[in-house]
Amino acid sequence: MRIDTDKCVACGNCTYVCPMGAIYIDPAIKRATVNRDECVECYACYNGLSQEHLNPTMVRMMRKVFQMMRLRFDPEPDVCPTAAFAPEDLTWPRVVRRAFSDPRVPHESTGVEGRGTEEVKTNDVSGRVNVGEVGFTIEFGRPGVGVWMREIQEMSAELARAGVAFEKKNPITSLMSDVSTGTIRPDILNEKVLSAILEIKVPVERTEEIIRLVWDVEKRLQTVVALGVGTRCDPDGEDRTVAPILERLGYKLERAKTNMGLGRITNHAPAVPQAPAVRQGQPVAPREGVTR
The missing domain is CATH 3.30.70.20 (Alpha-Beta Plaits)
Structure with missing residues (x-):
């Protein structure tokens, strides 16, 4: 501007x-x-x-x-x-700033406005995180602070060395020149954005390891980092696997929000027996114990 x-x-x-x-x-x-x-x-x-x-x-x-x-x-x-x-006609690489900072602009790689990802909010439909896995959303920046792309790369490089899986439908992943090393395109490293989200997933047993890694890296960054952890609930709607790990690390858990599956039925209700169809004029057989 x-x-x-x-x-x-x-x-x-x-x-x-x-x-x-x-x-x-x-x-x-x-x-x-x-x-x-x-x-x-x-x-x-x-x-x-x-x-x-x-x-x-x-x-x-x-x-x-x-x-x-x-x-x-x-x-x-x-x-x-x-x-x-x-207003200017933004060109590459400065246009990256607006893509991550103006909530009305959709990302070219995902078609989603804002940070360009639905995260795990639509997991019932997208299936990003499966049973036995934990999904992490690592959010960088806030109004008044922002984040440089080079800071995001510092985190993504450490995560890549740890062997995590980066979410493919994420704009940061699409801007990596080498996903195996977490390397972001060098021509955008000096671009600053309002906020961005990096998404990864690992097996449940690596939950504590990844959280501690994020803790270590964020100390070196000059921005705000927020860590989100997502996992599938048990059939009865509870989490008895990841929750104890988070509590052991000092997080106080409260049921604040539950994302309902609105895209498809995941827990099918038992079929209800249907009454036989009766044609007009056809006599109905009496049920047992019922007199006519």
Whole structure:
């Protein structure tokens, strides 16, 4: 995102809506300026503020007049009064930033908006995690922090050395030049995004090993890492395998959310006997113990 300095009147409204704090008022030119390194192309500024089309010269003049009268003339806080934003036609590799940061943009590799993955929320249909397996979602970044692709690679490389299986229907996996080593394409390593998710799975018995590995790597990263663990429940809806491992590692478990299988029936109910069809005018045989 760029800001047209000819239109900007330095009202400062855009500085408050940027989730990365990448917009600031440059005191040298008295205009809003975008820090290109920190901007993740989420378009929150462009989409979050109403675009009015006031004449910039008129606005600046009115502000000076009001200032002389010790009064203030400021636009509403949710408005860019002069429509000063100048969206760019993003090219590779910068377009990667928007793909992971603008929740309205679908990923080319998966067709899913936002971080580009449904995770294990549709596992009843997708079958990503099977019985005896544990799926991990490793989420990087948050508003105000973000994450560099090179930081994600630091984690993916360690996981690859541990022999995990990367989820194929995941945009980070699709951007790897070598999945066997967890190597991400070198031309995007210096791109920063708002947030991204890495997905892997391992046999249940490796659960603690992988969690401890993630703990070790995240200490070296300058971002926020959130770890999600998913597994299939028992036929009665409980988990008696992974839950004890997590509790032993210090996690307090609560049943907060259960993803229901909405795509197909996985637990078939016993068939209900159907009454025999009766044609019109056909006598019905009496049931045992019933008199007519």
